[in-house]
Amino acid sequence: VTADLPIAVDAMGGDHAPSEIVAGARQAADTLGVRIVLVGDPDVLGDAAGLPVIACREVIDMHEDGAKAVRIKKDSSLVRAAEAVRDGRASAMVSAGNTGATMAAALLRMHRVSGVARPAIATPIPVPGSTPTILVDSGANAECVAPWLLQFAQMGAVLAVERYGIASPRVGLLSIGEEASKGTTLVKEAHALLKERLGGGAVFVGNVEGRDLMTDAVDVVVTDGFTGNVALKTLEGGMRFAFNKVLEVMVSSDEAKEAAKVLLPSLAPIAEELDPDSHGGAVLLGVNGVCIISHGSSSARAVVNAVRVGRDAVQADLVGKVALAVGRDD
């Protein structure tokens, strides 16, 4: 894969597709120094904002069973985007569509990196004032065994190095107490493996708890995809709740609105850093190609940031480095 190939953007996936996706893709092409190819139905896309299009006729919607949809809808934008990466017509794929289908398309078309047992989703948790915490697996594998968690850690550490420039990423294992004796059988086994075999310049800091996710105490938090997804959505719900409450108060009276004007210039950058649109989405680690998963409600800005993450992953040869990291013991 070379960096001069275009990045394939799934124009049909996401709550605001195709308009926001196409707008974001156009903006990315104009500002990021990358070529873009949209993947979608030409009849729907019209002039496609002047971008080239890989034509397909099917769309996998947000609520379909991902794995099943990928098997049936062979001419869907997600499947065609993954094939473009596989066939060397694109350097990376970006989608804000059905996450399960994105994983399935990437896995079935690009295949796994040799030595990777299971691909995993690495999602940046914003920590204003610091680099994000990478949560991996945030949803790909509901049920895991300990050696997979070791690989999630190794792959997540590579991402921390490449995406955030952290020389020796601190890796924590999500549990319900700091002591190695706490947690499930899976956590105890993973703890022992991480302690012995993490390698690659990463540092295993032991068990961490949910409250550490939004702090700068740890760079990569490893967990199974069920716990990771629950933690991610719990945090999103909590943050949304807190911000909505503060906003409600700020518009509750004329006096409050005046006071809010004073505080908003300081609050806005924090809200900005907490906005998932700012972070460019999650990376599916362990497949043989760069696959960026942007959240379903992605705006044009989210697409631009997702393309940037994809571009950087290609330039850094993230896939090659993941292969080296997990193959360390071979």
Place this chain on the structure above:
Amino acid sequence: VTADLPIAVDAMGGDHAPSEIVAGARQAADTLGVRIVLVGDPDVLGDAAGLPVIACREVIDMHEDGAKAVRIKKDSSLVRAAEAVRDGRASAMVSAGNTGATMAAALLRMHRVSGVARPAIATPIPVPGSTPTILVDSGANAECVAPWLLQFAQMGAVLAVERYGIASPRVGLLSIGEEASKGTTLVKEAHALLKERLGGGAVFVGNVEGRDLMTDAVDVVVTDGFTGNVALKTLEGGMRFAFNKVLEVMVSSDEAKEAAKVLLPSLAPIAEELDPDSHGGAVLLGVNGVCIISHGSSSARAVVNAVRVGRDAVQADLVGKVALAVGRDD
């Protein structure tokens, strides 16, 4: 158990023990129409704010292995408090001490309610403007089987009825998607059981996600103790983060401080409702006695609220109703 027995308060447990605990116990005795008996070392407690004391000489500290400590420290305040309930010298116990040890003391001394496979911790998640969401199990059982989750749901529904007056509690199963096909094997099996056998006037609303915890969409959220504890601590960490950020901005300049004065009267009640001290702590459901677990950093106010929850549970015969709920199919 009769309501005229005193409530046993572990005077030695918690980050601010004994001073805050004793102060809270005194206040509870003065304001809640209940008798209190402190459990602790008389030499440490001094005049014990004029409250009677069940004397003991040992303390289990916050970082000891709970189950082991309970076996060894037979003269600890936690063990003595649980024995007081077992022996009919107290109607309930309240502790802000080591959670694992509190569970172990209650389980080993009071035993389980007949028919209950595993006791579980039910923690109220504050939802300002609505009744809290009861999260159960929030940490007692790291690894679970589906029939336990059914019982957690049945016990949690009893608590929703008795503590919050919800006639037909809506029970949700914590998962990573609303579809019954999503989640782990445990979740899928529990989903089927809950659909068929919840009973007791409660309504199974299907799978819910982490983002539903702080909403009024559901009254009881059921999960294993590992996932529940991770979700709880993730939410606590996220809320603390958000509030600290808002507070930082509010004191960042003289102008900001003036603006904050306008907004604080509206923000304070929200912060108050989100403060765990306001909610009186968690209930250990399924043991043969009322056991209230207050958080480690409990203030006097938290102790008062925990005693209130204990008093209400005794008056409502929560234990008897839990026994009926789980024994429904016998």
